[in-house]
Amino acid sequence: MTNEKLRIIPLGGLGEIGRNMLVFEYGDDLIIVDAGLMFPENDMLGIDLVIPDMAYVADRADRVRGIIITHGHEDHIGALSYLLQSVQAPIYTTRLTRGMIDVKLRDARTRAADINTIAPGDTLELGAFSIEFFRVSHSIPDCVGLAIETPVGLVVHSGDFKFDHSPVDGKMTDFGKLAELGRRGTLLLMSDSTNSESSGYTASEQHIGGLIEGVIADAPARVIVATFASNISRVQQIADISMKCGRKVAVVGRSMVNNARIARELGYLNIPDDVLMPLEAIQKLPPEQVTLICTGSQGEPTSALVRMGNGEYRSVSLVEGDTVIVSATPIPGNEEYVNRTLDNLFRKGANVIYDEVLDVHVSGHASQEEQKMLIHLVQPKFFVPIHGEYRHLVWHAKSAEQCGVEPENIVVMETGDVLELGPDDIEIVDHIADGHVFVDGRGVGDLGQEVIQDRGALARNGFLVALVSLDKYTNGLLAEPQLVTRGLIDESDTAELLDQVKQSISSVVERGGTRSELRDALEKALGRVVYRATGRRPIVIPVVQKL
């Protein structure tokens, strides 16, 4: 036993939902658990994705012994192609997750990495760490949690989990292993906090099967079900129910098609060949024999369901009598898009079933009582809640306290905090980069807060650029100023405003001054003119050139 401590650094996913990434460091050895992305919030304007700040691992790339991926959701695999650009360590994950990573890396044109398939029960030695995988149930098959033997003690990482006693794939969270970890003596438990606002237990995935079956059995014509493309278990259930009701099934939407294909190839989605049909073929059947499973449950503008609602999806036109089931809950921030989509589906005359009126979705994450059950099984000395916004972490910490973990042994930490763990002590010792790394177009992390603020200002009131060309000898105007504006006023109203702007420019120029004095004076004067005329404050940029 040395005096050295284990360092644990979340690079994402603590104090926020998404971009999960954890670093474990001991001596010369680092391992990384998950590399996920986060979808931008509504005021991160123009941003495609948000990923973790990876500088810490990039600087120590040669000491990274492995990258472990707990399951195939975007918030766990979505930043992998970015991570591999600086860290070329081997990847370890389960079979289905590997299949999904393969597709993702091919899409990102990232060169084939060293990916290794592991299975629950396997143990992996990576430097100072010995990692045992155990099965957990969630909303995608083939999820694992981790029991990491470290020189300071055993660390258990729950992965994303729920305790589903009747999962669709029949594969339950491994209670026996968890109890064994408790007996063996767990130093630290790190556990999924996503649902820690919810009291009680999360319902089984099979619970909604009955509800959905009721709807499909009663549907007079075509059924269209929208859900998450990654929710293979849900797709399986809908296909099973459809078969029972004498229907064939087609999957619609790029990510749905891709995920269904890979899951079928690997044996995680079982739909007979004569049931799963191409979209063109299924449309020739009588409507009461048709189920379509599609993307768009979050109101994503280019998704199949949204385009059906708009009447812009050529392959599928909604008609009265269609039954649409939206089997998902809006992710915070998406409510407006989802509601708009629902309204458009109603306008088409569809019978629409969604979470507000029938419970056609269950979460893949443990609620409070399951979180407590995990803590009781594992009986950790120390506890760190992971995967959640700040309030989720706080609620989870309260549950741990209720389960008998000493309050001073519970640490609520956020992305970028550095935790040091010894056999008898736990402490946040530092805080490293925690900024959002924005992905926008080809740029990764090249966008600072200033650009986002400019975009915000442009979104509110647009801009006015005024080009003033002066005679370098007389300092008089060489020509009419050139004015460019967008996002400020309607084109039909611009002429009058721009006349006032030109007059203002003339009088500023007459007063004279250096180029920078003129620029400052113009910025103020033009801002005033525009505000007086419109009540708006666009970004005003005067450009003065002397020719």
Next chain:
Amino acid sequence: MTNEKLRIIPLGGLGEIGRNMLVFEYGDDLIIVDAGLMFPENDMLGIDLVIPDMAYVADRADRVRGIIITHGHEDHIGALSYLLQSVQAPIYTTRLTRGMIDVKLRDARTRAADINTIAPGDTLELGAFSIEFFRVSHSIPDCVGLAIETPVGLVVHSGDFKFDHSPVDGKMTDFGKLAELGRRGTLLLMSDSTNSESSGYTASEQHIGGLIEGVIADAPARVIVATFASNISRVQQIADISMKCGRKVAVVGRSMVNNARIARELGYLNIPDDVLMPLEAIQKLPPEQVTLICTGSQGEPTSALVRMGNGEYRSVSLVEGDTVIVSATPIPGNEEYVNRTLDNLFRKGANVIYDEVLDVHVSGHASQEEQKMLIHLVQPKFFVPIHGEYRHLVWHAKSAEQCGVEPENIVVMETGDVLELGPDDIEIVDHIADGHVFVDGRGVGDLGQEVIQDRGALARNGFLVALVSLDKYTNGLLAEPQLVTRGLIDESDTAELLDQVKQSISSVVERGGTRSELRDALEKALGRVVYRATGRRPIVIPVVQKL
């Protein structure tokens, strides 16, 4: 009896939540019911407010016999100052609503209108219409519904309502009057659809009193409650509970202070002078004697609660031990802001109580069973659901059908539809303007979709303006091109990109052409250069001048 029909035109509030405004027209007489605003959706960039398109009533201003306001919420009074600019008809409303309108018109510097106070039970003759007011309960005192006798028959308008059997002000919806209207024979019922997705009954406002009392009685130190400033009943309850628990009360936030003042002056809010204290004075008391009631329950960026969470509110610093109750549900679209605010309050160490963990809010709108009860009481021949997004209207129509209204007598219509009603028939005959009228700065309705689209493009990727000055004789560059960009890339990265842009300009200029040919060629070439370098597509605007 003539053959003439009654025309009913919703100028807002049908197929959308907010900007409620209804026009009733018969012969030469028009009346207007409500004139509300709508808060912009997240993708209505830079817009302050959305109001109804009032052209129809502006064109007929001299025939408007009166403007009736059912209650004092923004979605019913917020567009009144705009309406009065074109229609100078007398306003009729209840006492508290009148007080709130007075404040609003003063703020908007709209000249004192002819406002008349009415009370439930009063009858008002306006041209062809005879309007009787009846009391309804909602989340603000002094709300009325309308029984409008028209030449074609009786039209009942529910106002915003719920059936609260124990309202805080003791004033219940007038069941007797509703039953009488049913007996008298109601031709058309128009009823509030806001909550028609919710099954069952909406809880009484007093239901949450017990829950909030439990929290306040147990609070070890200061209590801060955020709710809607207009929810006078909630403020009353919180004040009553606080008194019971030996606390004094202060109200915080501009709209909360204004509403509390006017409601107290008019006798709708009863807090003794020695209990309601100024903020500075209350802060000197021991924390366990303090309750603050404040704005910010929707995460509004400049509100008191949000600034407390950020640590930017000088007058109130949150400390560990403070209890914060957020007594409201996020309006769709506000979830991200609300969650962010909750997280910040948790970060300050406050004990935060909110809808996800305790039911500390009830709606002011009727749920399905109450909606059905109203239909049964009034027994209308025809039914039109109002106040709601499209799906809400559809659910409400289904309820009406369940209550025995003939399906062909139920009309789901949207803003801008023109309904004609006779004693035996109902029909949508036309559709007039339904566009969103945007208020932005001083501009009202001067912003078209194009400006909003430009703002969207600017928000995503910013802009690049290139000013190219050419010698009018040689067509060569007179000077370095002037480049202006915002919202595209970080300033630290611009130099390299702008060099490439300048090279591209040089080669386009060398190829020559007319000004408009050059402009087109530059737009394409620069767009390509920027896309190749960044993967982004800003608005590119070349300006070519020949000097």
